[in-house]
Amino acid sequence: MADITAAHTAPADTDRSDTGVVDRLLSDRTHHIEFNGHLTNHVKHAVVALAGLGVEPERISAYHDNYVKLTPYGFPVEPARRARLTITDDNWLQFLGQRTDFAAYCDFFDRRERELGMPEVLRRYLPHLLPGWVGALQHATIHLGWALDAGNRWMAIEGLAYLAFAHVSCHPERARPADSGHAEEKPKDSLMRIAxxxxxxxxxxxxxxxxxxxxxxxxxxGDIHPELLRSGLQYRIARMLGEGHPLIDATPTWSTAQDPVTSWDDLTYLVTLLYLVEPGDFLLLHLITSLHAMRHIADALPADQRHDAVRYYWTGILGVLFSRGHFPRPRKLAALDSLFDAALDDLEDPRWAREWDWLVARAVEEEEEHNPKLVYVMREMWRRSGGMSLYRVAAGQFTATPELPATFEQPPVE
Structure with a gap:
């Protein structure tokens, strides 16, 4: 698949399915981005993951068709909607986060990309959009970042539109430097201190x-959209970020001083460690797949905007973690860190190739699309890190589709 930004180059992956079938599925415009209110249509994320895992095009197409007919939640996806508004540079910020007219936002970003090109669109609009990256349970960010990973233009347009449509702010206006006593911290130190x-x-x-x-x-x-009250998880996150906390709003020194590439590596290790503290946790899994997305988004930005993506990600994940009403225990975090910090697999050992083959085979059989996404990201990081065992172990910790809360007995709030 083609690189759609001059600033973004996806790592070579010899396993990726190189086929027009994948581009056709990612460029499809026949389905809405959500169904039954605020539930995200994940099918394109699954297509990217399966293609990245080297799954045959016919199986990817079948997976796609089965998902749109009946999602793991028991509902079909919904048809695309017509734009009701005309969104322009003069009014596009007016509807940010109001869950108003996704199709009109698609038309807007489609038009602007044709006029400006993708690199300039990202440079110009993401400074306004990225503070709201946690919206839609981070799926808007996933949609854009995974589109950039796959090199698909239309999916990237949808991702930008979804970020505007579902924007939930991390409130960067409240950000302040962390206490000077923590200036020498690395990301792991910051997480352990907060724990x-x-x-x-x-x-x-x-x-x-x-x-x-x-x-x-x-x-x-306040301005939290009433549809999020049906969600439970999304409402809690929006409420937590709206309220804030001194630890959430503090900007650690490393987030602006450290090379963003190093920060993404450090943060990927940490969110994977968090996932192993509570293996299979649905919400924590999203921190992994959204970080993969944010990394690709940051890589597509000019160098002077990349630290902002790191800062927003850190603030957002703290909002997510605080919103649960509990936090991983420092003792367990430290124990798992000591177990995995220096544990490496030999990339050339055929045992691990066989284990990854098994993990991929399991993932392809999963109706719950978060699981192939998990395996895809973990294998990418296993390779990138030189075989850190943490990523191989986490890849096998599959999640289950959560039960919908009783609030779903109420109709969606459009």
């Missing part, structure tokens, strides 16, 4: 979060 704070203050922090999300008065909810 320690939660451990010491768990009796107060847990109830504080629960009381926060229970308050659904108009004054408390």
């Amino acid at each position: 320690g704070f939660w451990e010491e203050n768990r009796p107060e922090l847990g109830p504080w979060v629960e009381n926060l999300v229970k308050d659904t008065t108009a004054e408390a909810v």
Whole structure:
């Protein structure tokens, strides 16, 4: 698949399915980006993952067709909708995060990309969009970043439109430098310090979060879209980021001083470690697949904007972690870190090639599309890291489709 930005070069992957079938599926415009309200249509993410795993085009096409007929949630995807508005440079920010007219945003970014080219569109619009990267349970970010990974223009247009449509701000206007005493921290140090704070203050922090999300008065909810109240998870994240916390809003020195490439490697290790603390956790898995996306987005940005992507990602994942009302225990984090920090597999050992073949075969059989995505990202990182065992172990920790909350008995709020 072609590189659609001059600034972005996807790593060579000899396993990737190189076929017009994949481009056709990713360029499809017949389905809406969501179904049953705010549930994301994930099918294109699955196509990218399966293609990256080297799955035959016929199987990818069959997976796609089965998903659009009936998703793992038990609903079909919905047909594309017609644009009702005309969005322009003069009004595009007016509808940010209002879940208003995804098709009109697609028309806008399609038109602007034809006029400016993809690199300039990303440079010009992402500074406004990336602070809202957690919207739609991070799936808007995944849609754009995985489109850049695959090199598909139309999917990238959809990703930009979805970021605008589902924008949930990390509130960078509240950001402040972290305390000077933490200036020498690396990402792992920052995470462990915050985990320690939660451990010491768990009796107060847990109830504080629960009381926060229970308050659904108009004054408390503010500009959170009412459809997110049906979600549970998305509402909690939006409410947490809207409220903020000194630890969420603090900008660690490494996020602006360290090479973003190093930061992405460090952060991938950390979110994978978090996933192994609670293996199969649906929400934590999204931190892995969205980081893969953010990395590709940052690579496509001018150098002077790449640190911002790191900062927004850090703020966003803390908002996600705080929103759950609990935090991984520092003792378990430290124990797993000591187990995996220096553990390496020999990339040339046929045992690991066989194990990856098994993992890929399992993933292809999964109706829950988050699992092939997990295997795809973990294998990419296993190779990139020179065979860190952490990624191989995490790749086998599959998730299950969550039960929908009782709020889904109510109709969607359009």
